Amino acid sequence: MEQSREKGERWVISTREEYKQAMIDVASVAERKISIFTHDLEPGICDDPEFLEVIKHLVLSKRFARVRVLINDPAHAIKNGNGLVHLGRRLNSYIEFRNVRKDLRTQCESFCIADGGALVYRKDASRFEGIADTWEPSVTGIYSRKFDETWNASEVEFEFRQLGM
Numbered sequence: 675m676e677q678s679r680e681k682g683e684r685w686v687i688s689t690r691e692e693y694k695q696a697m698i699d700v701a702s703v704a705e706r707k708i709s710i711f712t713h714d715l716e717p718g719i720c721d722d723p724e725f726l727e728v729i730k731h732l733v734l735s736k737r738f739a740r741v742r743v744l745i746n747d748p749a750h751a752i753k754n755g756n757g758l759v760h761l762g763r764r765l766n767s768y769i770e771f772r773n774v775r776k777d778l779r780t781q782c783e784s785f786c787i788a789d790g791g792a793l794v795y796r797k798d799a800s801r802f803e804g805i806a807d808t809w810e811p812s813v814t815g816i817y818s819r820k821f822d823e824t825w826n827a828s829e830v831e832f833e834f835r836q837l838g839m
Contacts (some may be wrong), residue, residue: 682809684757687794689802694719696794696806697786701728705786706739708732709821711785713746713799721757730761733768741769744824746781746799748773748831771831778824790818 681703687693691836697719701708708729712720719725733739743758748771762769774781783798793814796804 682735682807684805684807684810687796687802687804687806688802688807690718693794693796693802693804694722694725696804698722698725698728700786700788700792700806700808701725701732702788702792703792704732704739707789708741709787709789709825710741711781711821712743712747712778713784714750715745715756715758716784717756723757726757726761729758729769730765733765733829739768742821743769743771744774744821745771745831746779746827747773749836750780755767772828773824773831774824775828778827779823781824784815785821787814787818787821790814793817 685696687696702764703734710720715721729741741762743762758769762771763831782798782800784796784804791811791814792806792808793810794804794806795817796802
């Protein structure tokens with residue numbers, strides 16, 4: 675595991691491994707909330723054991739912690755399975771999934787926000803290039819509002835909550 679990032683550290687990501695580590699680093703600074711906008715739960719990233727451990731630790735150690743996941747292509751994630759989905763089924767009071775409404779699926783970006791201050795952002799979800807920052811509330815606020823608007827307009831994903839899957 676790489677060394678923890680300092681608050682206010684910004685870095686560029688350009689590879690799958692850097693992106694995975696950025697997701698872990700940003701999620702690690704969360705005290706109460708993580709919001710993830712993803713196209714397909716990014717296999718190998720959102721189900722990485724270290725990332726899942728960070729999510730699990732957050733929701734089990736913080737009383738009001740929540741993880742919200744917006745998925746642009748839920749069929750792919752359901753078909754292929756994902757460790758975050760399995761964790762969400764076990765901890766469904768803390769982890770919630772929603773499908774992005776079809777008419778809002780035009781966004782090609784992907785991002786993860788921790789507490790409205792830390793962010794991993796990729797302009798194009800099909801590529802690993804992007805930025806990460808452990809404290810940038812002004813920029814993160816823009817994406818938090820966008821996430822909340824999409825979240826409120828989207829549908830609860832019941833298939834991700836079924837324990838039998």
